[in-house]
Amino acid sequence: MIDAKIIKIALNAKYNKLLSDYDFEIIKKNKTCGDLITIRLNYKKKTTLTYDAKSCFFTKAAAEILSKNISKYNLAQLKDLKDEIRNYFKSGNKKISKNLKPFEIILNKKYKTRKDCILLPISAVIEALDVKR
Numbered sequence: 104m105i106d107a108k109i110i111k112i113a114l115n116a117k118y119n120k121l122l123s124d125y126d127f128e129i130i131k132k133n134k135t136c137g138d139l140i141t142i143r144l145n146y147k148k149k150t151t152l153t154y155d156a157k158s159c160f161f162t163k164a165a166a167e168i169l170s171k172n173i174s175k176y177n178l179a180q181l182k183d184l185k186d187e188i189r190n191y192f193k194s195g196n197k198k199i200s201k202n203l204k205p206f207e208i209i210l211n212k213k214y215k216t217r218k219d220c221i222l223l224p225i226s227a228v229i230e231a232l233d234v235k236r
Contacts, residue, residue: 105160108208113163118170122153127234131227135219138162142227150174154224161217164209166224172205178232185225192218 121128125143132139138158145151152173154166176184180202187203192215199207209221 106208106211109160109164112167112208113160116163116167118153118167119155119163120153121155122151125153127231129227129231129234131223131230133158133162133219133223138220138223140166140223140227142166142224142231144173144228144231152228156224158223159217159220161209161214161220162223165206165221168205168209169224169228173228175205178229181225181229181232185222185229188222188225189218 121141122143122145124147125145126147128141128143130139130141136159138156140158140162141155143153150173152170154170156163156166184202184206187200188206188210191199191203191210192212197212199210203210206221214221
């Protein structure tokens with residue numbers, strides 16, 4: 104059963120719209136389940152990330168959390184975040200690091216099978232930023 108807070112984040116999304124003024128766009132598909140996300144980033148003024156997701160609640164919630172916090176991350180920090188989320192689901196440790204705090208609501212061992220859904224928006228932004236360099 105999905106936590107009601109995750110559903111609420113996904114349904115009350117502020118960033119689930121696509122910017123018309125953006126520096127780049129990436130479309131990424133989750134090969135495991137078929138979730139599809141389009142992400143647009145704007146770096147000109149204040150870093151802004153918006154998305155359109157044809158996906159489950161986990162991908163939408165992760166995209167919303169990332170959008171809200173995107174200005175806190177550079178490329179290296181996003182890569183660290185992705186690694187930390189992967190390690191969280193692999194390890195037996197239930198402790199949430201400071202870097203993972205914004206994503207705490209969707210980080211629960213019972214959602215281990217949804218790891219790729221949670222990582223999809225983060226992976227998309229990393230891929231887009233890597234291409235941009």
